[in-house]
Amino acid sequence: MKINLAFYIGFFLIAGSTGSFGAEVDSIQRGQYLAKVAGCVTCHTEKGGEVLSGGRAFMTPFGTFYTPNITPDNKTGIGSWSDKQFVRAVRHGRRPDGKNYFPAFPYTSFTKMTTADVLAIRAYLKSVTPIAKINLPQKVKKPFTRFAVNFWKLLYFRSGALAPIDGQSALFNRGAYLADAVMHCAECHTPRDGLGGPLVDKYLAGMKKGIVGDKAVPNITRDQTTGLGSWSRDDYLTLLKTGETPDGDNMGGEMKEVIKETSALTAEDQLALVEYLMQVKAVKNKVD
Ligand code: HEC
Ligand code: HEC
Incomplete structure (x- = not known):
């Protein structure tokens, strides 16, 4: 009886842990797929640079924007971020210190993703090799400051996941x-x-x-x-x-x-x- 009980407890522990391990792997794979098709990898990788370590430049009428390092490096990447900070960045365009991101980071679209999908991307990003590479400062033209993005957001940014349309397939x-x-x-x-x-x-x-x-x-x-x-x-x-x-x-x-x-x-x-x-x-x- 004792042995049986130990056996069952052991069985459930193992089954339970492989279950959640499997879910974690699924989530990383889904995140990898989403990060690829959403352009996270393209935008956050410089030509010839290490994957996701940033540094790619975007010239726009509002200035030149450089993508940051989003590998899990603790100092120069986003390794030390909480999941909550990550979701706030991708779905709400807000930095951990509360300042705004420039909309060159397409969070006006990404806000429409589900939190579950954003967390899957996060799980994938945690799994890549951390790269130590310091971010370049943004070269924005006046009057486009991070503070001014507050007004821009009031005019153009609506947060929230995309709702499926009733009656559509x-x-x-x-x-x-x-x-x-x-x-x-x-x-x-x-x-x-x-x-x-x-x-x-x-x-x-x-x-x-x-x-x-x-x-x-x-x-x-x-x-x-x-x-x-x-x-x-x-x-x-x-x-x-x-x-x-x-x-x-x-x-x-x-x-x-x-x-x-x-x-x-x-x-x-x-x-x-x-x-x-x-x-x-x-x-x-x-x-x-
Ligand atoms: C980064 C900017 C950018 C994004 C994002 C983008 N496109 Fe395009 N798209 C362009 C440009 C620029 C062209 C013209 C390319 C050319 O002339 O060779 C184009 C061309 C096209 C064409 C060809 C149209 C024609 O008349 O020949 C289609 C279709 C298209 N895009 C669909 C899409 C779809 C669907 C998406 C989203 C999955 C998308 N594009 C995302 C910039 C973009
Ligand atoms: C069109 C290019 C582009 C795409 C696509 C893109 N990003 Fe970015 N991303 C940027 C730029 C530019 C910034 C910097 C914005 C700023 O400094 O205000 C940024 C900033 C970030 C930051 C903040 C990092 C930090 O150190 O503060 C995170 C996190 C991030 N992006 C994640 C993602 C994820 C996840 C995806 C895919 C779902 C993605 N990005 C797709 C251009 C892009």
Whole structure:
């Protein structure tokens, strides 16, 4: 009887711990996938630099922004952060000291991710090799200070996870989540006003000169003449997988990096994204 009891207790302890260990591994894998397709790895890795150690520069009309080191190094990375501080940074654009991040860090989109997904990314980031590399200071033009971002946030930032739309399929809602929360297509494809706020009534309608790079950003709404209204499901799928358009053009500029992410999506997630893109409201806006 005694032996049996010990056996059962032992069994439950082992089963219990492997259970949570398995969940941890699942979470790291999901986090790795999300970090790849959300561009965390692309933006936070400098050309030729160590993965996720930051230092990549972004030239924008508001100044030059350098991505920070988000490896788990305790001194120069985010190793000493709590999960709560991490979620606050990614979903609310706030630093551990309470100051704002500049919206060059696309938290206006990432706020739409679920906390569970953000924590999965965190679990993955904790698992990578810590790299000691000191962050570069941001070179922002006046009047865009961290303090001024408070006003910017009042105007343009709404926090909260994306709610699925009732009456739409699970596939559509997954596609919306990928496009708007995780892969932030609108950060580049939606035109902005002079303060860098998105023009919501021109959602995904493109612009002559993008906020990063100097290429025109195409209108990817379903407008027949100025957008992608004539694209079929297969046209979208080919673009997401290979970067090739129906005319045989290949994606250049910023979109080249994005194709590395869309081509890394699972087949099901690619279908979901297409399902969503096929239903983006047509907006007439000629950009080229
Ligand atoms: C478009 C480029 C871009 C993408 C994509 C991006 N980031 Fe960043 N991130 C930045 C920039 C720029 C900053 C610095 C902002 C500032 O200093 O105000 C930043 C800051 C951060 C910080 C704060 C680090 C610190 O030391 O204060 C964290 C954490 C972070 N990003 C995590 C992520 C995660 C997780 C993802 C993916 C879900 C991600 N980033 C995707 C550009 C990006
Ligand atoms: C970092 C900025 C950026 C992001 C993020 C971005 N795009 Fe793009 N996209 C561009 C640019 C720039 C081009 C034009 C590339 C060229 O001319 O070679 C483009 C081109 C495209 C095209 C081709 C349209 C045409 O008329 O040929 C499609 C479709 C597209 N993007 C969809 C998406 C989707 C879907 C997402 C989100 C998963 C996304 N983009 C995210 C910048 C971006």
